[in-house]
Amino acid sequence: MANEGRRCEEAGVDMIHFDVMDGCFVNQITYGSPVLKCLRQKVKIPFDVHLMVENPTKQIKFFADAGADIITIHAESECDVPRCLKRIHDLGAKAALAIKPNTPAKSALDFIDQCDMILVMTVEPGYGGQSFMEDMMPKVTQIRGYAEAHGFPGLDIQVDGGINVETAVTARNAGANVLVAGTSLFKSEDMRALCRTLKG
Numbered sequence: 214m215a216n217e218g219r220r221c222e223e224a225g226v227d228m229i230h231f232d233v234m235d236g237c238f239v240n241q242i243t244y245g246s247p248v249l250k251c252l253r254q255k256v257k258i259p260f261d262v263h264l265m266v267e268n269p270t271k272q273i274k275f276f277a278d279a280g281a282d283i284i285t286i287h288a289e290s291e292c293d294v295p296r297c298l299k300r301i302h303d304l305g306a307k308a309a310l311a312i313k314p315n316t317p318a319k320s321a322l323d324f325i326d327q328c329d330m331i332l333v334m335t336v337e338p339g340y341g342g343q344s345f346m347e348d349m350m351p352k353v354t355q356i357r358g359y360a361e362a363h364g365f366p367g368l369d370i371q372v373d374g375g376i377n378v379e380t381a382v383t384a385r386n387a388g389a390n391v392l393v394a395g396t397s398l399f400k401s402e403d404m405r406a407l408c409r410t411l412k413g
């Protein structure tokens with residue numbers, strides 16, 4: 214993981230997105246904060262931690278202490294969302310709120326004043342390698358429009374799932390400015406070139 218992290222860094226990737234899965238919120242289990250803590254010694258670019266866990270409340274401090282720069286919780290998880298977002302800020306990280314494909318934009322917009330970033334999932338969370346759901350783009354545009362109309366022009370809007378050369382353009386045109394690429398980037402022959410293309 215450290216080698217891949219350094220490869221990303223050298224290719225011009227802005228930050229590393231970690232999908233933390235607990236086997237409850239999603240079926241798969243990935244890794245916890247100790248793994249991040251080790252990687253933090255080896256990789257310097259920001260760490261963006263996406264908590265796909267049933268109860269993020271107890272995890273926030275572990276990941277903040279491990280060196281997370283951004284911590285994302287899910288609107289659908291079993292937690293007190295405003296309290297968790299505040300906790301993330303109190304620990305010195307940026308706070309983000311994620312919504313799954315079937316969750317309306319409103320579930321994130323209700324907490325926009327506490328969010329540095331809103332993550333719109335463009336696949337069902339849980340597995341890599343899925344196809345991009347283009348029908349999520351109206352949700353991205355809705356959030357971008359709401360943010361601009363309500364005094365949050367600096368809000369980051371992230372899309373996660375199925376990002377490649379084509380879908381990156383679609384996502385950017387819809388109003389997203391933070392793109393998570395997994396499969397396309399790691400399987401590319403020239404990560405640096407692809408990274409540049411994805412950024413547009």
Ligand code: ZN
Nearest residue numbers: 231232263373
């Ligand atoms: Zn993710």
